[in-house]
Amino acid sequence: MSDELTPSLKAELLAEFEKDWRKELRRTVPAKERMKTSRRPMPERPPDVRNKDFDEVNLGLGPEEAVEEARRCLDCAKPGCVAGCPVRIDIPSFIKLIEKGDFAASAAKIREANSLPAVCGRVCPQETQCEETCNLRKASGVPVAIGNLERFVSDFERRKGGIDLPEMAPPSGRKAAVVGAGPAGLTVAGELAKHGHRVTVFEALHEAGGVLIYGIPEFRLPKSILQAEVAYLESLGVEFRMNFIVGKTATVDDLRHEGYEVVFIGTGAGLPNFMKIPGENLVGVYSANEYLTRVNLMRAYDFPRYDTPVFPGRQAAVIGGGNVAMDSVRTAKRLGAEKAVIIYRRSRTEMPARVEEVHHAEQEGVEFHFLTVPTRYIGDDHGRVRAMECLRMELGEPDDSGRRRPVPVPGSEFITEVDLVVVAIGQSPNPLIPQTTPGLSVGKWGTIEVDWETMATSLPGVFSGGDIVRGGATVILAMGDARVAATAMDRRLKAGSAGRDQT
Amino acid sequence: MPRIVRRERLVPNIHLLEVEAPEIASKCRAGQFVIVMPDARGERIPLTIADWDRDRGTVVCVFMAVGTTTRKLALLRGGDDIPIFAGPLGLPSEIRPFGTVLCAGGCFGIAAIHPLVRALKEAGNRVLVLVDVKAGYLLYWEDKLRALADEFIVSSRDGTYHSTDYVPRRVREVLERERVDRIHAVGCTYLMSSVAEATRPSGVRTMVSLNPIMVDGTGMCGACRVTVDGKTKFACVDGPDFDGHLVDWNELYARRKSYFDDEIRSLCAWEEENFP
C-alpha cells in the first residue's frame, strides 16, 4: 500500500474540508482547545466478570462521549489518518459529522468506502493504520480514537432500525458468482448488487461471515452484527447459497456454464498449519480453527443445549502470538481454564496481535511466555495430552521480515503440564479451488495470483481477493481487494461480450 | 434448505435417508460423503453416500443410530427440511480394473460399500461382497448387493448364514481359496482394523474408509487428522480411503473417543428434553 493519496482523492477531501459547516466548526473550537481534552476511554466490562462469559467486552461510546471524542479531531488540512487507512475512508468528514451530531450522515460517509464499518470499528488494527498516522498522535502522542468512533456510528446506524438502502442501479440482467462469504466476498456482493447485477454467494459453511463468524469470538464481534450485514445484502437482492462447496458441489467452470459471467473467489486462508512435532495428534491438541469453530460457529460454549462439544481445559496452552492466538486463549479462559498461557517464540514487541487484544487478555488473567517454543506433546494412557516439552529461545539476527529471529538456547528444555493445547501458528490457502480450476495460476504458497490493478486472475472473468491471494491478512485488506475487484467486475459486466477477452 | 424425500428404518437402529440434492447427485462418486446437520442446534456429522438417483436429483445415506445426532436424524420424516446436507466431500474411491476385489462391510458399511461394488463392477472387476451382521435379522440391502456381486457372503454371529465367524476369518478363508487383487473394508473402526490385520500377512492392498470425528469436512479444521505411513493426513480431503496397512489405528481409536463423556451427556440432555 502506498501512503500517497491520489490527486482525485485529495481533491475530494479538500472539497469536503472547504464546506462551510466544516469551516464553522474549525472556527468555533480552535485547535488548541481541542488538544486540551484527553481521549475518551472505551467503556468495557470488568475483567473478572467478562472472562466468564461470551458477551462483548467493549461496550461502545455513548453519544456524548462520541461527540466529545470527535471534538478532539483537529480536522487537518492534510489528514494523516486517511493515508493510513487501507480503504481511504474520508475520516475527517465522518468524524466532523459526529461532532455536528449528524450520526446517520456520518455512517453513510463511512459506507462510501467501507462496507463493514461495525466490523472494522471493532477488529481493525487501528494503532498501526489510521491512528498511527493521525496528526494528533504526532502532535500530542495520543491519536483520535478513530476506531471507536467508527464503531459508534455504525452501531447507531444498525440500532436505529437498519442500514439505509443505497441508490441502486437498474437491473443489468447479468449474473455474478461470489465464492466465499467472508469479508471479501460480502463486499464484492454488495458492490455488484448496487450496480444492478444479480449476485449469488456460494458459501461452504452454514452461516455467512467467514472468519468473522467461525473464528472471531462473540466477545469481540457479536454475531448479530454479521447477521445485520447479511440481511442488508439480502435486501439488496443478493442470493446466498449456503453449504455449497465450490470445487466439490460444483466447480468454477460449472458456474461459468450456468451463466455466471464473472466469478469472485474469496475463499480465504482456511487450512490450519501444524508444527509437525511429536504428539500433535494427541486428543486435546486442537488447531485454532477447530477450537474456535466448535465454540463460535457450533456454539460449543452452550453445550449440551447445542450438540457440539469442546474440551474444556484446566491448563490451557495456546501456541502463537497473533489475533488468532489471543482469541483462542481468551476463549479457553472463558470455558473455565484455571491457567491459560500464550506460548510465543519471539518477544512481546514482535507479537502481531492487536494491542487491545493483548491488553484485554492480560487483564483477564492470561499468562504470556515469550521466547518459548513447544518441541513435543506428551500423552497419557488414553492418548490425551498431559504435558508439553518446551525450549527457550533468544533473539538473534533480524530475518527477512526485519524481526529478530529467535534461536534456541541449547539445553533449555523444560516440561510443563497441560491438558489443552491450541495451535495458532497461521493458516494457508485451501487448495480445493486451485485443484479443481484448470488454468488458475497459483503462487508458491498456494495463493491465487492476481493483477493487483484489477484483482483479475489468470482466468478471464475470474477475480480474487482477500486471504486467498494474500495468505492471511486483515479484514480491511480483504475488503480493499474486494472493492478493486468489484469495480473491474462491474466494468467487465457492463462491457458485456465485447469486453469478454479484455479484463 | 434441502428436503427429505424419505426416511425409513431398514432394520432396528439402521435408517435410510433420501434427500433432494440435485447438485450432489450429479457430481458424487463412490467413496464420497456428505456433511449433515439434523437441526439448528445440531452437530455436523459425516455420512457416506450410499446411493443416488441423478434423474430425480436425490442422494441416499444409511446411518446407524448411535448418539444424539443420528437419533435426531432417525426422527426426521419425508417432507421435512434438513439444515445442512453438503457435499460431495472427500476423494472418490480409486476405481480401476484390478481383477478380483473383495468388498467387506458391516453395520452402515453394508450400504456404504454399495456404490463401490457398483463402480468396481462397471470397471470390469470380479467383485466378492462380504457383509457382517450381528444376527440374520439385521441384514439389509441383500437384494441390491446380490444383484451386483459375483459372490455374496454373509457373516452372521448368530449362525443364520451357516457360519458364526467374524469378518476377518471369512476374509482369510477367501484369501486362502483364491487370488484376490484388492480388498476394501467399510464399517466401524473395529471391523476395518481387524480386516486390515487379517490381510496384512498376504500383502493384498486393503483400503479402508476412515471415520474420524469431523467438523467442516473441507480441510479447514484438522479435527479429522489421522496418521498414515507416519504422516498426518486430513481424512476429509486426503481420504477418507487409505491403505489400511499403513494406518495408525491406536491413534484413530483414541481420537474417536475424544468426546466420550460429552456424547453421553449430550444424549442424556436430549432424552430428558424429548422423553421427560
Ligand SMILES: Cc1cc2nc3c(=O)[nH]c(=O)nc-3n(C[C@H](O)[C@H](O)[C@H](O)COP(=O)(O)OP(=O)(O)OC[C@H]3O[C@@H](n4cnc5c(N)ncnc54)[C@H](O)[C@@H]3O)c2cc1C
Ligand atoms: C481467529 C481470527 C482472528 C482474527 N482477528 C482479526 C482482527 O482482529 N483484525 C483483522 O483485521 N483481521 C483478523 N483476522 C484475519 C481476518 O479475519 C481475515 O484476514 C479475513 O477474514 C479474510 O477475509 P476473506 O474474505 O479473504 O476470507 P475468510 O474470512 O476466510 O472467508 C472465506 C470464506 O470462504 C468460504 N469458503 C472457503 N472455501 C470455499 C469453497 N470452496 N466454496 C465455498 N466457500 C468457501 C469459507 O467457509 C469462508 O466463509 C483474524 C483471523 C482469525 C482466524
Ligand SMILES: Cc1cc2nc3c(=O)[nH]c(=O)nc-3n(C[C@H](O)[C@H](O)[C@H](O)COP(=O)(O)OP(=O)(O)OC[C@H]3O[C@@H](n4cnc5c(N)ncnc54)[C@H](O)[C@@H]3O)c2cc1C
Ligand atoms: C467419512 C465418514 C463417513 C461416515 N459414514 C457413515 C455412514 O454412512 N453411516 C453411519 O451411520 N455413520 C457414518 N460415519 C460415522 C458417523 O459420522 C458417526 O456415527 C456419527 O458422527 C455419530 O454421531 P452421533 O452424534 O449420533 O453419535 P455420537 O454421540 O457422536 O457417538 C456416540 C457413540 O457411538 C460411537 N460411534 C459413533 N459412530 C460410530 C460408528 N460408525 N460405529 C460404531 N460406533 C460409533 C461413538 O464413538 C460414541 O461412543 C461416517 C464417518 C466418517 C468420518
Ligand code: SF4
Ligand atoms: S489526522 Fe487525526 S486529527 Fe487530523 S483529521 Fe485525521 S483523525 Fe483528525
Ligand code: FES
Ligand atoms: S473435518 Fe475439518 S479438516 Fe477434516
